[in-house]
Amino acid sequence: MNQNIKDDEGKSRDEIIRMLEGLAPPDLAEPFDSGRIGLIVEGKPKITKICTCLDVTPAVVQAAIKMKADILIAHHTPIWNPLTSIGGSDARLLSKILSNELNIYVMHTNWDHAIGGVNDILADILGLTDTVSMSLGLVGSVTKNLKEIAEILHAPLRVWGDISSLKRLAIAAGSGFDIEIIKEAEKLGADAYLSAELRHSVYRSSPIPLLESTHYALESPSMRVLAQNNGWDYLDDPPMLHEIS
Known part of the structure; x- marks a missing residue:
């Protein structure tokens, strides 16, 4: 891993993005990820608190806001299909993200191949x-x-x-x-x-x-380890799974 960027150091967003691109170069991403990786939602330019997650769910966003995170590094983008209108669950999620100036940065297939x-x-x-x-x-x-x-x-x-x-x-x-x-x-x-x-x-x-x-079980360890290695916080939000036999 590259040099750690720990909470409270007060790095710029661009510095952190350069570090993340060093870990998972964007050119490793599959073609279908074009426009779906990198800085998906722009927030505060200065970063003092960093969290990671697998999915940008309402629960994860709420936890990130409660922890006063400035950037949330995710594996899956919260905006998979282009939006021609914003309503319903998309509006509620994006409203929380934008009103709290939370940056959302996505590492998807480039992180798979890295x-x-x-x-x-x-x-x-x-x-x-x-x-x-x-x-x-x-x-x-x-x-x-x-x-x-x-x-x-x-x-x-x-x-x-x-x-x-x-x-x-x-x-x-x-x-x-x-x-x-x-x-x-x-x-x-x-x-x-x-x-x-x-x-x-x-x-x-x-x-x-x-x-x-499960998809979550196989991919979430990478975001958890990314957080552990850099002194960040991983926000766990596993799917509700019940087995009936």
């Missing part, structure tokens, strides 16, 4: 070693069993297929169940592939067993 970013951090918390990069995500040696993986992620783990041996695990944080990437993982020796939001057709076409966790 060295030390989303997938590297996920691999680290799962204890993967001897990692090899894929077009998205990576493959590494794993010593944890399925129960231990679920416990680390603090989320349910659905197993699609029969896993007789798990020595090499492929991971792609977020919605990474792409059949071409799964085939790439198999060629790199993966015994199974971990991601989120699996479609039935992808499972039927997969050459290896698939492990399905």
Whole structure:
């Protein structure tokens, strides 16, 4: 990581943006992220309190305001589609953000692809070693069993297929169940592939067993670690998930 920028130092917004661009260069982002990363909402020019989050939800914004944050660094943009009118939940959320001069900065697929970013951090918390990069995500040696993986992620783990041996695990944080990437993982020796939001057709076409966790469980560690490494605050807002069997 780059030099830490801790709370109360009073850095300019531009200084912090340069630091964040060093961690996750914008040119690493996928083309569909054009206009959806970087400074999405402009607020105060001077920053003394920094928070991170996965999603810019009303609860997260309220927590950031309560903590007197000047910038909220998110993985997912709060404005995915262009707005031609502002009303309802968009108006309520943006009103709180703008009235409190809260900067919103987004690191999305550039953070996914960055060295030390989303997938590297996920691999680290799962204890993967001897990692090899894929077009998205990576493959590494794993010593944890399925129960231990679920416990680390603090989320349910659905197993699609029969896993007789798990020595090499492929991971792609977020919605990474792409059949071409799964085939790439198999060629790199993966015994199974971990991601989120699996479609039935992808499972039927997969050459290896698939492990399905939640989007939040796989991507939130990167924003939590980003905060921890820099003396910032991570604002947790996991989805409400109930399993009925």
